Amino acid sequence: MNELLAAVTQAADPDHFAALPVPESCRAVTLRRDETELFAGLDRRDKDPRKSMHLTEVPVPEPGPGEVLVAVMASSVNYNTVWSALFEPVPTFAFLERYGRTSPLARRHDLPYHVIGSDLAGYVLRTGPGVRAWRPGDRVVAHCLSVELESADGHDDTMLDPEQRIWGYETNFGGLAEIALVKANQLMPKAAHLTWEEAAASGLVNSTAYRQLVSRNGAGLKQGDNVLVWGAAGGLGSYATQLVLAGGAQPVCVVSDRAKADLCRRMGAEAVIDRTSEDYRFWNADGTQNPREWRRFGSRIRELTGGEDVDIVLEHPGRDTFGASVYVTRRGGTVVTCASTTGYVHEYDNRYLWMSLKRIIGSHFANYREAWEANRLICKARIHPTLSRVYPLADSGQATYDVHRNRHHGKVGVLCLAPGEGLGVSDTELRAQHVSAITRFRDAAESAA
Template sequence: MAEALLGGASPDQLARTALPEEYLAAHLRVEDVDMFTDIDDKDVRKSLRVGRVAMPELAPDEVLVAVMASSINYNTVWSAIFEPVPTFSFLKRFGATGGFAARHDLPYHVLGSDAAGVIVRVGSGVRRWRVGDHVVISPVQVDDQEPGTHGDGMLGAEQRVWGFETNFGGLAHYTVARASQLVPKPAHLTWEEAASITLCAGTAYRMLVSRQGASMKQGDIVLIWGATGGLGAYAVQMVKNGGGIPVGVVGSAAKAEALERLGCDVVINRNEIGMGDDVPNTPARTIELGRRLGKIIRERAGGDPHIVFDYIGRATFGISVFVARRGGVVVTCGSSTGYDHHFDNRYLWMNLKRIIGSHAANLQELWECLRLFDLGKLMPTLSSVYPLEEVAEAARLVQTNGHLGKVGVLCMAPEPGLGVTDPVTRARIGEARLNPLREPSGTASALPFDAPLVAGRA
């Protein structure tokens, strides 16, 4: 199948090409769930395995995708350290619903919530997709027979994050997805660029642009924590595109330089406000840090933030609530530093601020977001690429915050740079604009498999 895909086989030829009984995949094993008990450094390289797993049966509403590339998200890190709960508990609950869901309850969990690839099989109930289609996959799996899904796909009780709360994820040579998860791959992007988009860009779109999120408007000052991370780097672009004023916070001079390449209006190194040490954020210290940060933002951006974009969690959330302007919004989608948030509620209720919880994106939001890539309004934030065999090293880079933007993983694609079917649009946009977080030509980013751009400087 790999030869057929890389050789440009027709859809008919792909449909006739035999599938393997097993395939290569990054996965966890249930017997390893307790391996990090009483260990401080839960190194994902100890739990993430790459090996062959059985090819699953296809349900009528599903497609089998040959994955050309994927990427690392923080949910891969959570899965690999078995926190806050082992993801095998998700698979067991899903499997208990019966039918084809029972396939997911296995002693191994194939991870990955991003993928770009080629459809090689379709279920009997699939109508809008065909073998040979180039697609990216939404990280959200929903039940389209559930009433809540039709109001907003994210509100259905059976909504799950694919590759995290389901099995057969994207860090593999093959993956299984529902037809309702598919979006056409932007034709001007490479496989690895396209695979860096769906989870983080879709999530940022819902948080900032969608009416389900902060509904950002022109002129809004938006504070973005972790502004060179996978989520933050897309948020910076969306704020700029929407006529807002992005204020990005990062943790090093190297990341500040990268943020300037993204065109962020205000760049703040968190050491400027005293967040570079390990002093606990007591209530008094949170207010002290918030006052320092607020003063810098007012001086450089001309006012307090209308919106605070926070996926960092415990380390930043109290400050986020404090610095948002009167009537402002804190929108949150995650907690990479911990889920137990503390904030002074006086600054929320007495100043009429709001907290909005946001999670991934529904399919319509993802389609609208991908349209911006097709138009050349948004750019991938890929900074480094690893082969599937080194996925544990890629995940470790994200775990230790040693990365910029997105860390890509090549699966069936043998090298970076493949998959472009619209070279005219690519040339019009230009390579430099397409890869704003790559280092300048002649540095490590020119290698076939990039060395981490900021290794040792995080």
């Protein structure tokens, strides 16, 4: 491990990386199978990921055919990290057990511990048989789609592969570790103008937002569209807001406080709704929904758009907001949903869907092509990371707790092998042109501290 640390710190050449011995073990953030009942009986809000996430020394797996070991410089926290650590909606060990039954190679994933995390930026350390596109020493980021592609179903859109899984959530050996195991077709080039922690922040959320909004598999965003973005200063929403602006459309950003509203305006959004200060209450005390509040919300949107309803709603809160989302979408418009962070059972008035010819599209992460195109925008500095805070690997539980309790803006990063922040930049000229946008969320967090 000392040789590996020296190599990544000094940015050793590819021949050096190829000659490095692979450590037998490394540090990783794990969940334990024997703790899946740790939070039994507790309300979701009272569950504490700091208690379930452990920094552990684990064996480093041998890369199989088509697989790659990556020396992880930095990672980040996503909402699936929160779900994993809370053992919701089911403990992830059920995923690992199911995956382990599919093949002898997959059996390695079914362990009494789960190395979690679905983002990384780092160096290729070792490649398995058959890997030709990448070699040791390459600077890479990873998207989180793991596929087998032995079925015809996935060959038009790999997200439809029956054996599609999310790496670090439904598979083991994830990114919150010093060394991670990925498939070669998860890798993409690291943006040269970004630090390790900045580069690690975008993979999951940027790709997810790209498929939801831009791809033909999602809403098919076009110039001039009005797009309602829930949680517009959060991890997913902050990238969605940028993609809407870059596509010549207008985001209508919904946030929970004034500081997040200011961040949206700094990104270039003009239509911003602070749902807390405007006190929208879509649910009554008796558990029924409140259509009057839907109408009030729709009126507020039209005030901001010059009298127009939204063409697209980027949905991810789920239960709390879904009825309102369906209502405020324009006739013939689209609600595209990728998550349910406030609850999985949605209620909406179907009259406003069928009689106005609206559509609901389910969207889950992105295929390799979509992830590659989303990453290309990052590499070209058309879309910028929204990193607001960085933690050491040992404090991953605290980082996840902050996301769970919505104490963060944008994305929360984690340093793995990187000895400090600010490393990994090789294109200083491009960075200088965009540094204020790159550090926008970080600067806002430091100003608020």
